[in-house]
Amino acid sequence: MDRVFKLPATTYIGKPDERALPLREILSRLEAAYCRHIGVEFMFINSLEQCNWIRKRFETPGVMSLDAEGKRLLLARVTRAAGFEAFLARKWTSEKRFGLEGCEMLIPAMKTIIDKSSELGVESIIMGMPHRGRLNVLANVCRKPLEQIFAQFAGLEAADDGSGDVKYHLGTYIERLNRVTNKNIRLAVVANPSHLEAVDTIVQGKTRAEQFYKGDSEGKKTMSILLHGDAAFSGQGIVYETFTLSDLPDYTTRGTIHVVANNQIGFTTDPRHSRSSPYCTDVARVVNAPIFHVNADDPEAVMHVCKVAAEWRATFHKDVVVDLVSYRRGGHNEIDEPMFTQPLMYSKIRKMKSVTEKYSAKLIEEGTVTKEEVDDVRNKYEKICEEAYVKAQKETQIRYKDWLDSPWSGFFEGKNQLKMGNTGVIEETLKHIGKRFSSTPPNAAEFVVHKGIERILRARMEMVEARTVDWALGEAMAFGSLLKEGIHVRLSGQDVERGTFSHRHHVLHHQTSDKSTYKPLCNLYPDQAPYTVCNSSLSEFGVLGFELGYSMTNPNALVCWEAQFGDFFNTAQCIIDQFIASGQSKWVRQSGLVLLLPHGMEGMGPEHSSARPERFLHACSEDPETFPPETEEFAIRQLHDTNMIVANCSTPANYFHLLRRQIAMPFRKPLIIFTPKSLLRHPDAKSSFDDMVETTEFKRAIPETGVAANDPGSVRKVIFCSGKVYYELKKAREERGLDNTVAITRIEQICPFPFDLIRDEINKYPNAELKWVQEEHKNMGAWSFVQPRFETAMQKSSERRLSYVGRGVSASPATGSKRQHLKEAAQLLADAFAGL
Numbered sequence: 001m002d003r004v005f006k007l008p009a010t011t012y013i014g015k016p017d018e019r020a021l022p023l024r025e026i027l028s029r030l031e032a033a034y035c036r037h038i039g040v041e042f043m044f045i046n047s048l049e050q051c052n053w054i055r056k057r058f059e060t061p062g063v064m065s066l067d068a069e070g071k072r073l074l075l076a077r078v079t080r081a082a083g084f085e086a087f088l089a090r091k092w093t094s095e096k097r098f099g100l101e102g103c104e105m106l107i108p109a110m111k112t113i114i115d116k117s118s119e120l121g122v123e124s125i126i127m128g129m130p131h132r133g134r135l136n137v138l139a140n141v142c143r144k145p146l147e148q149i150f151a152q153f154a155g156l157e158a159a160d161d162g163s164g165d166v167k168y169h170l171g172t173y174i175e176r177l178n179r180v181t182n183k184n185i186r187l188a189v190v191a192n193p194s195h196l197e198a199v200d201t202i203v204q205g206k207t208r209a210e211q212f213y214k215g216d217s218e219g220k221k222t223m224s225i226l227l228h229g230d231a232a233f234s235g236q237g238i239v240y241e242t243f244t245l246s247d248l249p250d251y252t253t254r255g256t257i258h259v260v261a262n263n264q265i266g267f268t269t270d271p272r273h274s275r276s277s278p279y280c281t282d283v284a285r286v287v288n289a290p291i292f293h294v295n296a297d298d299p300e301a302v303m304h305v306c307k308v309a310a311e312w313r314a315t316f317h318k319d320v321v322v323d324l325v326s327y328r329r330g331g332h333n334e335i336d337e338p339m340f341t342q343p344l345m346y347s348k349i350r351k352m353k354s355v356t357e358k359y360s361a362k363l364i365e366e367g368t369v370t371k372e373e374v375d376d377v378r379n380k381y382e383k384i385c386e387e388a389y390v391k392a393q394k395e396t397q398i399r400y401k402d403w404l405d406s407p408w409s410g411f412f413e414g415k416n417q418l419k420m421g422n423t424g425v426i427e428e429t430l431k432h433i434g435k436r437f438s439s440t441p442p443n444a445a446e447f448v449v450h451k452g453i454e455r456i457l458r459a460r461m462e463m464v465e466a467r468t469v470d471w472a473l474g475e476a477m478a479f480g481s482l483l484k485e486g487i488h489v490r491l492s493g494q495d496v497e498r499g500t501f502s503h504r505h506h507v508l509h510h511q512t513s514d515k516s517t518y519k520p521l522c523n524l525y526p527d528q529a530p531y532t533v534c535n536s537s538l539s540e541f542g543v544l545g546f547e548l549g550y551s552m553t554n555p556n557a558l559v560c561w562e563a564q565f566g567d568f569f570n571t572a573q574c575i576i577d578q579f580i581a582s583g584q585s586k587w588v589r590q591s592g593l594v595l596l597l598p599h600g601m602e603g604m605g606p607e608h609s610s611a612r613p614e615r616f617l618h619a620c621s622e623d624p625e626t627f628p629p630e631t632e633e634f635a636i637r638q639l640h641d642t643n644m645i646v647a648n649c650s651t652p653a654n655y656f657h658l659l660r661r662q663i664a665m666p667f668r669k670p671l672i673i674f675t676p677k678s679l680l681r682h683p684d685a686k687s688s689f690d691d692m693v694e695t696t697e698f699k700r701a702i703p704e705t706g707v708a709a710n711d712p713g714s715v716r717k718v719i720f721c722s723g724k725v726y727y728e729l730k731k732a733r734e735e736r737g738l739d740n741t742v743a744i745t746r747i748e749q750i751c752p753f754p755f756d757l758i759r760d761e762i763n764k765y766p767n768a769e770l771k772w773v774q775e776e777h778k779n780m781g782a783w784s785f786v787q788p789r790f791e792t793a794m795q796k797s798s799e800r801r802l803s804y805v806g807r808g809v810s811a812s813p814a815t816g817s818k819r820q821h822l823k824e825a826a827q828l829l830a831d832a833f834a835g836l
Contacts, residue, residue, distance in 0.1 A: 001027075010052065012059040033059045037301040039293035044285055050316060054290055057308045064304045071368050073180075074108055074299050075359060077140070079377045081107035082356040084136050087385040089334070092153050096333045098168050100133040103261045103326035104355055105296040106227070107133075107140045109306045113225060113257055113322075114141070114187070115180040116310035121220050124186040124210060128203035129227035130196050131168040132261060132328075134189070137227075142174045142187045146388030148402055151395040162400050165586040169193060171405030190405045190549070191587040193578040196232035200242040201542045202579065205549025206406065207253040212488075212530075213554055219254025219317055227259050230280040230323075231266025241542030243287045246319050250492070250534035251546060254317035257309050258284065262296075263328040268341040281323050289319040296326035299359050327352075400588045406552040408590075412667070417640060418633040421664030423657045424696040425481045427467075430689055433480035433524055434464035434473060440508070441518040448511040456505060467689040471680045472503045474652030474687060478659035480521055482558055483528040487663050489521075490532040492547050493562035493596075497535050500564050500598060503680040506533045540572040544595075548579055551593040555668050558659065559593055566597035566611020566674065567813065573615075580670045581619040581643055592668035594659070599648070599674035600724050601775040601814055603821035609814035610776055613750070616646050616672045617785040620751040624788035627755050627795070635700060636665070638752035644670040646751040648723040648782075650679070650702065653687030654748050657698035679724050700754040703761055704743035716741045718761065718768045719832060720790075720802070722750060722782055725775045732829040738836055743768065750782050759793040762800070770802045773832045775825070777810040805831045 001024040007014045013029040014021060021029075034040065042054045057063060066074070081104040088097050100106055114125060129137060138144040152167035171191030178185045190206065192199035207224040216222050226242070233239055245251040260281060266274045277283075281291045290312065292305040302324065309320045327349055331338040338346045360374045438460035441447045449457075460473055469477060479489045494500075497507040510516035521531045536543040544561050551559040563569050569576065583589045599611035621643040628638055639645065649655045655673070662671055679685040690696075708715050719729060719742060726746050733742050745761050747754065762770060770790070774781040783804055790802040807824055815821050 010055070012056045013061065015061055029059070029061065037295035037298040038305060041279075041281075041285070041291040041293070045288045045290065047288075050290075053312075053315065054308075057311070064300060066300050066303065068368050070303075071300070071363055072373075074303060075363055075369065075374070076377050077108040077111055078104055078299055078356050078359060079374075080140050080381045081105075081136055082354060083378060083381040083385065084139050087382065087389075088135070091150075091389065094335060095153055096166075096168070096335065097135055098131040098133070098333055099330070100136050100261075101329035101354075102349070103133065103263065103296055103324060103328070105299055105302050105326065106259065106261050106324060107136055108299060109259060109302050109322065109324060110137065110141050110225065110227075112303050112306040113259070113310050114185065115178060116307050117223060117314065118178045118181040118183050118185050120310065120314040122223050122314075123184070124188075124222040125225060126188045126190065126203050126207045126210065126222070127225045127227065128190050128192065128199040130192075130229050130232065131194065132229060133227075134168045134170075138170075138172055138189060142172055142189060143176055144172050144174065146385060147391035147395065150389055150392035151398050154392065154395065154398075156395060156398045158398055158400055162588050163582075163585045164398075164400055165191070165193075169586075170403040171587065172403055173405050173407055188405050191403070191589065195574050195578055196229060197236040197238045197242075198545065198574050198578060200226055200238055201245065201545035202549035202552075202575075204242060204245060204251070204253050204256065205546035205551075206553050207549075208251065208546070209550040209553035211253065220314075223313065224253050224256045225259065226256055227261060229266065230260055230262040230264065230271070231269065231274050233260050234275040234277060234280040234283060235266070238541050238545070240283055240286070241537070241539045243283060243289070243319065244537050244539065245542060245546060246287050248537060250532065251536070251543075255313040256319050257313055258289075258319065258321045260321065260323045262323050262325045264325070265328060265342065265345070267332045268338075270342070279323070281321050284319065284321045287319055289321055291321040291323060293323040293325055296324040297355050297358060299355065404588055406589055408555045411555045415666040417666050418636050419666060420636050420661070421666075422694065423660040423664050423698060424692060424694045425477075427689055427693050429481055429484060430477055430692060431464060433477050433484075434469070435461065436524050437473065437476045437480065437520045438464060439520065441523075444518070447508075447516070447518060448513075449508055450511055453505060453508060463686070468686045469652045469656070469689070469692070470686050471652050471655065471676065472499070472505075474656040474692075475504070475659070476506075476521060477692065478656045479531065479558070480524050482660060482663055483521065483531055484525055485663075486529045486556075488529045488532075488554070488557040489560075490534075490547070490550060490557065491560045491562065492532075492534050492536050492543060494536055494538060494564040496562050497533050501677055501680055540568055541575060544569070544572040544575045545579070548575060548591060548593050551591045552589065555590070555592060556663070558662055560596055561593065562596035562675075563598065563611070565608045566599040567607060567609070569595065569597055570612065570615070576616075577619065584643060585621070590668040591670055592662050592665075594662060594671045594673065596673050596675045598677050600677050600679075601821070601825070602678055603818045604814070605816045606812045606814050610780060611674050612780065612813070613646065613648070613674060613776070613782050614780050614784065616644070617751060617782060620644060620646060620785075622751055622753060624753075624785075625792055627792050630756060634756055635752075639665060639669060640667060642669065642752045644672060644751070645749065646672045647749045648674040649748050650723060650726050650746050651685065651687045651691070653691035653696070654699055654702070656687075656692055657696070661698050674723060676724050679727070682724075682727060684727055684730075685724075698749070700747075700749040701757040701761070702746040702748060703757070704745055707739050708741065708743040711740065712743070712765045713767060714740060715743050715765045715768045716836060717771060717833075718743045718745060718765045719771045719773050719805075720745050720747060720758070720761075720786070721773045722747045725773060728825070728829065729773060729832060732833060736833055736836070738833060741836060742833065747782075747786070750785065753786070753789045755789065755793045758790065759795075762790075762794055770800055771805050771832065772802050773805045773828070775806065775828065777807045777813070778804060779809040780813060781806070
């Protein structure tokens with residue numbers, strides 16, 4: 001053991017003047033580095049530079065030493081973290097708060113990451129976390145005023161609109177001075193529901209957007225921190241989806257620091273029953289992220305690991321994981337009894353001293369602090385909490401806006417919330433965008449375009465010359481005109497660059513040169529806003545969350561997510577239910593995110609037909625029995641009061657206006673559009689420039705304009721419908737010679753429902769039967785949504801009733817048989833015109 005060995009270049013255990021050491025000393029130093037309270041996983045990383053970088057930070061003698069001032073600061077921080085939980089436990093003994101007892105070191109850990117990152121140039125940090133420890137993070141990391149937190153326990157009435165949320169789901173935004181670095185730092189904790197890890201990619205999207213708008217292409221000024229529980233980190237698939245996005249060019253945030261509050265239990269489930277991997281952090285290995293396991297009862301080891309994590313992120317701009325191996329002193333919440341299910345574990349936990357007691361004793365023993373100093377730190381924080389408690393007792397209301405995680409400075413000020421901007425544009429702009437969109441790269445004769453693309457571009461140019469647009473051209477003109485106005489446009493999703501149905505082609509590929517591309521919409525005007533179009537990973541949950549986070553950052557941007565097929569949205573149902581549909585009501589947080597969902601019954605089987613309109617319509621907050629007051633602001637007031645907009649356009653011009661209206665509104669609402677498939681190339685599904693120029697606008701409903709409208713008294717049947725079924729009905733009416741006796745009205749915006757326009761249409765045809773025709777099954781589609789609203793539109797006094805025409809009820813959205821599909825489609829048309 002005393003034999004001397006030369007130290008290899010791959011180790012850092014030697015001091016600067018040491019080239020060789022006895023075996024005994026070598027083992028001692030390696031054990032000190034790797035066999036105490038820190039476990040480092042990094043040997044799977046396929047970069048020697050990165051592995052050596054890590055070795056140096058754990059093997060170098062004395063690398064973990066902390067001076068007396070640092071130890072006192074650390075003691076103060078852990079004392080405050082523990083003091084906060086103790087104060088809440090004393091004042092509100094039976095309230096759920098999901099405290100941090102057993103993992104109080106999470107607070108000093110986060111503060112150390114923030115301090116080091118601030119020192120390294122970071123100015124803004126966006127955080128996502130579960131409910132455990134959230135109030136402590138808001139109080140001691142973000143420094144949210146304590147009286148605002150305590151007031152949440154009082155059950156006060158809210159001063160502003162909304163339904164609110166429980167206190168341990170709330171977010172915040174704080175800009176404050178970092179006292180360690182003496183630099184300003186912006187901290188945001190994103191609000192989230194109880195659905196663990198659902199907030200992960202929302203944080204990433206918000207971070208990416210902030211980096212984009214600041215020109216922070218290397219992620220040096222804005223970063224994200226994600227906090228996790230051990231069971232959720234290994235159990236929730238969204239964690240893997242988040243890691244998968246971490247190094248993709250259009251989704252990377254240049255490194256995220258993940259902190260796991262490892263309680264070694266998930267609610268009542270032991271690790272041996274909740275994961276198949278050795279460690280809860282093993283998912284991080286897929287992206288070569290180093291993983292630092294650390295005993296959370298060793299504060300100085302935690303501090304060292306957190307500093308290394310912040311340095312790693314700043315150096316390599318890649319993800320890193322800190323696993324705080326700790327415990328949960330109580331049950332899942334404060335009124336839960338853990339002894340029911342983990343009696344042995346909790347018998348030991350109840351005998352353990354807290355980390356504050358252990359670290360205080362250690363520092364007293366080594367002479368760094370005195371017992372009086374320890375008591376003074378604790379008492380001072382107790383006094384701060386008591387003073388805040390007294391202030392909170394005087395509060396008479398709570399304000400949801402105090403907890404806003406994404407403030408839009410200056411967006412709402414000075415705006416008339418009931419005045420819509422223009423959505424029509426001058427014809428010269430339409431022509432210019434159309435011609436650029438229909439052209440190959442200028443001054444690049446060597447750029448080889450696919451022959452099929454050349455034909456598409458020629459057809460587009462012919463349409464521009466003829467002053468008409470199809471779906472792809474109308475969309476491009478909406479995007480292009482917004483870009484001209486300085487509005488950033490981002491389109492994301494699976495295969496969106498080409499389009500699932502090969503209709504969009506926003507990225508042209510050189511046919512003989514790899515990675516050589518041309519994006520027409522990025523080359524419209526020299527001073528235009530940036531356009532981002534990006535194929536995503538094969539993820540819905542993760543990517544939709546990312547785009548939602550992106551949309552929360554800046555209201556002056558059009559952010560769109562397109563599903564490959566509309567029904568694929570349901571793997572992201574959590575994002576829709578917990579964030580999109582209810583986000584404004586719970587958290588006073590607006591978003592103008594657009595969901596493009598290809599929809600239509602075209603014989604493609606159960607999984608490629610319906611985008612499930614009923615799911616979205618059932619989540620809309622509009623009252624079916626209330627006809628809104630009729631004023632000049634009827635339409636925009638409806639938009640202002642709803643939680644989201646649901647539309648099924650039948651013309652490219654209306655789609656054009658609908659996209660532009662997202663920016664023209666003086667507020668932001670999520671927009672769900674059921675986009676077509678067959679209409680992308682339907683010869684009748686085209687619009688004239690006349691429907692897109694100045695003074696034109698979005699049509700909430702498109703009434704009958706044919707011969708039937710000229711003699712309404714002779715009309716025997718009025719068919720109301722939405723989307724592409726209109727073209728099938730129109731053709732069938734013509735074939736049957738019923739143009740004079742059947743009127744067809746399209747409802748383009750289903751929610752908010754156009755009560756006024758529908759009432760006028762019904763009154764226009766006093767002798768006609770009223771039919772709702774849809775291609776979806778009776779228990780699906782818009783029928784259950786529109787039926788009570790038609791009654792309201794008819795004032796319920798009329799004896800006339802709306803009746804249903806369409807497929808019967810079904811468990812499956814569509815048949816898998818092409819023959820059966822055609823039979824059903826023919827029957828639908830026969831039923832629609834029956835009795836005439």
